[in-house]
Amino acid sequence: MSGTRAPADGRELGERLRDRDLTAAPAALNLLESRAPEARAQTAALLAEVSPAVLGHEPAAHIIGVTGPPGVGKSSLLSRLVSHWRSENRSVAVLAVDPSSRRSGGSLLGDRARIEADPKDRSVFIRSTAAGARLGGLAPATRAAATALAAAFDVVVIESVGVGQSETEIADAADTVAVVLQPASGDVLQFLKAGIMEVPDVLVLTKTDLGSAATRAMSDLQAALLALGATDTEVCAVSSVPPPTGIEQLAQALENHRTRIDLEQRRRHARRRHALENFAVEHGERGLRALGGRAQAARWLDQQDPALDAATLEHALAERAGGAG
């Protein structure tokens, strides 16, 4: 365990992740979550080591966002998915963003317990963090964590709770977004129809052991998607109670989505969004004004080297803002 005074060596951790050393994950996360000033340079060094510029390609993992209202069975579903991926010998990292509200600054994180995994299996890594200020918000370090772990693991899952805002935020960090619903989630259907909620890449209906309620929910969902013209979105029906059903089909649907998209474009977009969000948090409205506003900054980012990591881009934004101001 490293002490506080000397932050971990970001470069070394990045190299280990690049070499697919899964045991580097806990220390890497400790570093990425650190807000200590002396950790910033190390975080940047870590992210640079796993950037496409150094790797020569995008990190190979499939980054999957899983979100949905509380109580729909996301954790049971993840338990089944994790064991499915493990049966294919794929390593899995889960970043569980716990909805537990931050009162008094503290939080209660109970999500990892709900995901069943063999504790002795070193190819499964689960890390829980408290969500940001509002429901569905990602924890500050989640984007960086997903990027870093994507170099070492085959699958990286970002799990969060909420509907409406959360898919948008996760979509900025993940390759594929799955929204999980249960038969009684009628309000979500309304959100979809009203356009309050973006159409996710994959829709998952859980608790299909509930019989007729599930069949009805399934046809409602399909009708809604048809009306919205969202023909690409696959709808998967699953049941996590024994015997689980629909898990393989769901894994396949997630896979299908990934082969359909332009991965490089999506990852590039994610890094740029990540850089801009971090910059905005650090420098505020004033910093954004110095860049000519958010839209102008985004356009400028679009012209940068596509292989650059988020930390480098953020640094470039800061320099530019400093020069302009």
Place this chain on the structure above:
Amino acid sequence: MPEPPSHRLPEPDRPWMMRTYAGHSDARRSNELYRKNLEKGQTGLSIAFDLPTQTGYDPDHELAKGEVGKVGVSIAHKGDMETLLDGIPLDQMNTSMTINATAAWLLALYIVAAENQDPPAPEDKLQGTTQNDILKEYLSRGTYAFPPGPSMRLIADTIAYTVEHVPKWNPINICSYHLQEAGATPVQEIAFAMSNAVAVLDAVKQRVPQDLMGSVFGRISFFVNAGVRFVEEHAKLRAMAILWDELGRERYGVEDEKHRRLRYGVQVNSLGLTEAQPENNVYRIALEALAVTLGRNARARAIQLPAWNEALGLPRPWDQQWSLRLQQILAYETDLLEYPDIFEGSKVMDGLVAELLAGARKEMQRVAELGGAVDAVDYMKAALVESHRKRWQRIESGEQIAVGMNKFTSTEPSPLTAGADGGILVVDPEIEAERRRAVEQWRGERDQTAVDQALEQLAQAATNDGENIMAATIAAARAGATTGEWAQTLRDAFGEYRAPTGVGDATAAPSEGVVELRAEVERVSEALGRRVKFLVGKPGLDGHSNGAEQIAVRARDAGMDVVYEGIRLTPSQIANSAAQEGVHVIGLSILSGSHRELIPAVLEALREAGAEDVPVVVGGIIPADDATAMRDAGIAAVYTPKDWDLNGMMRDIIGLVAARHGVESAVGA
């Protein structure tokens, strides 16, 4: 014949059933204990099973490690049950079994052991009780195995079976006892227990013909608690009797008044028993016994009393004898049983009852609106954690007095704990190895084909919801299947379950002490770069999570990120979580006496996971010698029930993190 005066009974009442909650190690040793207890004038048996038996694991299962024979007797198959009851004629005995998730199985073993006695005791002669109340296991006690749906079915099946075949059996004891232990107020205790009964009865209604519902209602009994506020506690029981009668009449159309009478057994409060000046507990227990005996209209049918030393460890036979004598003095020396109800017409009592009834009705309504007790488990659990938090705050602030603990603390040394055994029972650690060998031998010597077939039948019955599970369960018991095999077959069919922890919704009302703690947590977190992260873990099978929950909630209130994963974790799960989550400190809670085995196992697992530098503190019922040994083995601090100042504990924990990471201590600290 002249009318007797209305303030006297024509003849004294018969005393209630007197029991001692007993059992440890293996069947042979427990059988010896039972025979001795019966010689001492005990009139019924109350069997305590160990945690592996209660949760459906054989003694050689990984999760059974350290728990075999600890808080009760280990029963793995019909052979064990026969030994346990050897020489005790079961057609005459009245046996209460504290068994829930695996109640159907232990009842089957009991039936099979009875038919194998010489002379055989047929099932329609058997008398006794299976606790069989799963909802309170989710809420408080933690020895559940299956998800709510299938668990309610198992309960309904045992009720449907016994009403027909074992008519003198109480198939379920709805427990309000453990709700009070988890912090329930009297209103919550009444309301949640009654709501729970409604959920059970509604489930049974689907599985028995309507004309049997009267008998079903009549066979349902309660297992209640009584705290030291004994006047209000007595009122609580009267209120329960009124509600129960009402429910029978209005909701289930039970015509026979006898069927609607509240029947209850009791174990008085353990939560209020103190480790400090433990001899004072004798008085507490005596006063609590009055709560359940004073008024004839709401008097207990069966009583078992805890021992004075429960907050120290497991009671010895002498400690239990002392508690039994209290019952006998109450029943045979005092004039308690000679009068009609002494509270009839009491303004105070009627007023208290009315208050409790109003509160309980409101709370029952709330549970009903959430869809009934099964769907309201999350709500009830959170409400209990919240009540317990408030109770703790009252003790910390001195508003609630616990004599010898937070007031009147100066004391002479107690001669009761001065003996070589420290005043408690220590289970021989060799028992576990013995039991492991014994169950392996049992498996080797039985007709394996018959067992395989029986388990196959059981699996089929489990997946067919319309079939009563008892027939296949009794057949598996006869064939020689083990407790672990029965439960695993059902786990495969029903799935595993983790109950809600209830901690997420507990509200934080900052006291002055907490505000100070927050500032310190902020300061240390700032220096660390990350918020102080604390893993609260419960290793082993012990489900008594109330203490761990309070620690988790307080640490959160103090500003820490708390990873709390609920009960029943293996050492490697805890170590793995600690490593992956990057926690700064670990707190372990164990109340089952298995700390000697489990703590070293967790430390070893932490080494394997590369997290040996993370400091570990331990809380639980831990004798002083064991605490010293633990500190020598590297545990940073040990807390026992006498350490009731949670803020002080939090200060220690933050200080520990600061010291390990080279953060300077606070000015003036």
